Amino acid sequence: MVTVPGSENDIDVLIIGAGPAGLGAAIESAGSGASVLVMDENSLPGGQLFKQIHKFFGSEDHFAGVRGFEIGKILLEQARKAGTMIKLDSKVLGLMDDGSVPYMVDEKVKIIRPRKIIIAVGGKENTIPFPGWTLPGIMTAGAAQTMTNIHRTLPGKKILMVGSGNVGLIVSYHLIQAGAVVVGIIDIANEISGYRVHADKIQRAGVPVYLNRKILSATGSGRVDTVNISGDLEFKVDSVLLAVGLSPLTDLARLFGCRICYSKALGGFMPLHDENLLTTNKNVYVCGDVAGIEEANTALDEGRLAGISAVMNLGYLDPAEGTRRKQEVIKRLRELRRGMYGEKRELAKKRVVSEYKKMFLNNEA
Amino acid sequence: MTNRVLNHPILKIKKKNLVTIKFDGKPYSAREGEPIASALMSHGILIHRRTHKTGENRGVFCGIGQCNDCVMIVDGIPNVRTCVTAVKDGMSIETQNGYGTWI
Numbered sequence: 001m002v003t004v005p006g007s008e009n010d011i012d013v014l015i016i017g018a019g020p021a022g023l024g025a026a027i028e029s030a031g032s033g034a035s036v037l038v039m040d041e042n043s044l045p046g047g048q049l050f051k052q053i054h055k056f057f058g059s060e061d062h063f064a065g066v067r068g069f070e071i072g073k074i075l076l077e078q079a080r081k082a083g084t085m086i087k088l089d090s091k092v093l094g095l096m097d098d099g100s101v102p103y104m105v106d107e108k109v110k111i112i113r114p115r116k117i118i119i120a121v122g123g124k125e126n127t128i129p130f131p132g133w134t135l136p137g138i139m140t141a142g143a144a145q146t147m148t149n150i151h152r153t154l155p156g157k158k159i160l161m162v163g164s165g166n167v168g169l170i171v172s173y174h175l176i177q178a179g180a181v182v183v184g185i186i187d188i189a190n191e192i193s194g195y196r197v198h199a200d201k202i203q204r205a206g207v208p209v210y211l212n213r214k215i216l217s218a219t220g221s222g223r224v225d226t227v228n229i230s231g232d233l234e235f236k237v238d239s240v241l242l243a244v245g246l247s248p249l250t251d252l253a254r255l256f257g258c259r260i261c262y263s264k265a266l267g268g269f270m271p272l273h274d275e276n277l278l279t280t281n282k283n284v285y286v287c288g289d290v291a292g293i294e295e296a297n298t299a300l301d302e303g304r305l306a307g308i309s310a311v312m313n314l315g316y317l318d319p320a321e322g323t324r325r326k327q328e329v330i331k332r333l334r335e336l337r338r339g340m341y342g343e344k345r346e347l348a349k350k351r352v353v354s355e356y357k358k359m360f361l362n363n364e365a
Numbered sequence: 366m367t368n369r370v371l372n373h374p375i376l377k378i379k380k381k382n383l384v385t386i387k388f389d390g391k392p393y394s395a396r397e398g399e400p401i402a403s404a405l406m407s408h409g410i411l412i413h414r415r416t417h418k419t420g421e422n423r424g425v426f427c428g429i430g431q432c433n434d435c436v437m438i439v440d441g442i443p444n445v446r447t448c449v450t451a452v453k454d455g456m457s458i459e460t461q462n463g464y465g466t467w468i
Contacts, residue, residue, distance in 0.1 A: 041430075042449075053375050053376060067375070071398060124427075124431060125427065136413070136422050136425075137411050137426075137427065139425050139426050140426065140427055142428060142429070143425055143427055143448070147403050147406060147428060148370060149376065151372040151396075151400065151403035152373075152376075152378065152403075153368050153399075153403040153407040154369075154406075155368070155406060155411075156368070156369060157368070157423070178370040178373060179372065189404065211450060223422065361439050
């Protein structure tokens with residue numbers, strides 16, 4: 001297919017993913033006057049925000065005290081007001097040599113030609129294999145959260161959670177709110193790995209947390225009914241949920257030719273990027289969980305940073321104004337990456353940026 | 366038995382129009398627009414398919430259309446991802462054996 005320049009297929013910025021990062025990027029880039037399209041393969045925008053029914057914390061700049069799904073509504077409204085177009089049920093397929101992007105919608109392939117691309121596709125849940133892990137009733141914590149909070153259906157009534165990170169703790173609480181019994185949370189680590197606020201909440205709700213334990217096997221005829229845990233523990237359950245971390249969804253970045261690096265603290269393999277979130281492909285930016293697993297607030301601000309960087313590069317913002325706005329966001333990001341939980345991510349991000357710089361120095365030498 | 370969330374301290378439970386789907390020939394109710402997987406789950410149905418070689422049961426795993434474990438035969442088409450395919454009134458859904466067959 002030949003795209004005619006100046007046709008409706010030509011846009012300034014294509015943002016892939018309509019979660020907090022993508023919407024943050026949209027608000028900034030469309031707000032600066034660029035033509036912006038956000039594409040998402042799901043039929044609803046907002047990414048994982050609409051599954052988050054708890055109140056967020058942090059500073060007022062970061063929606064403290066507002067529930068996740070309400071934040072989703074606010075961001076969508078802001079992005080639309082800024083003039084963002086949003087295309088749902090549309091899956092990006094790759095990047096052609098001439099810079100055009102084929103995508104699939106209604107089982108047809110169409111083409112769009114963006115000047116800049118911002119990848120904000122988020123992360124995917126990790127799993128752990130163990131004997132019986134394929135039994136129906138065993139699924140990822142995120143799947144259970146979608147079913148419960150979006151589609152109003154519980155995966156079971158007696159549930160064991162594997163993993164005491166934020167996802168494990170938060171989803172356990174959401175399941176209790178929806179009427180399920182969480183018989184326990186187990187973790188192979190010797191301490192709860194999620195935030196204290198979430199851990200306290202779940203313990204106040206009476207859910208026992210078993211540390212230094214691992215899941216040995218799951219059995220059941222047709223579907224899971226019994227789980228064996230190290231230390232001679234056995235649970236009768238109708239569902240087992242796996243909350244064992246997330247990793248960046250790197251598929252598109254790889255397809256787009258972005259160099260991939262590894263960062264344990266940020267969830268594993270991820271696209272290498274500089275301090276403006278530019279990847280090794282000079283037209284492609286990354287932000288949010290795809291640029292390292294963090295949280296919704298950091299994703300939103302990273303999105304803003306990528307959005308500002310992209311439109312600055314296109315000349316929609318004068319350098320002084322753009323730099324000022326970037327500094328504001330960078331300051332907020334630094335706030336978010338402080339303290340006992342954030343510091344590790346701040347350091348890991350710095351390492352990614354310095355690896356990016358080193359790579360280009362080496363190439364020039 | 367229902368796994369439907371009927372009361373919730375935070376979420377409003379909106380009344381949705383109900384549609385009727387058929388699972389292995391029997392009629393079941395579903396909320397308009399929801400994925401097939403959650404409709405089945407609400408009725409306690411977790412087994413979506415049996416594997417090709419050993420006939421083991423499989424059901425929803427990732428819930429976001431990535432893992433392909435929840436595929437079933439939908440209106441005669443095999444390998445339809447039920448966690449990302451919305452129900453339609455009168456839809457016929459069948460447990461898939463192995464790679465499934467076109468009906």
